Amino acid sequence: MKKIGFLSGMLVGAGVLYLLDPDRGRRRRARLRDRLVHGAHELKEVSGWLDTRSRHLRNRASGVLVEAGARLNREQVDDQEPCAGPAGNPALSRRYLGSV
16 A cells, blocks of 8 residues: 555656656646647537437437327227317317418
8 A cells, every 4th residue: 555655656746747847847738738628628519419419319209208108098080070170179270260
């Protein structure tokens, strides 16, 4: 356990020296900052894509469930009986016929 702590301390120290180097440290820090900003933008883009995709899949699953329920609950329809109007809704048919 002590060896792991010692090695971790050495790695952190080497990283600090690498970034705070008087000759090239500024450039290294700038590159690190640019990579972190780029990574954050990529992560934001991926999360937006995942959000859109999950919303799409959720809506599709909802549609499948509605269609399955409609097929299970479908009643026998007499084809000889006249249609009740637009979309089979009597209230809409009264409005529709009243406006024509």
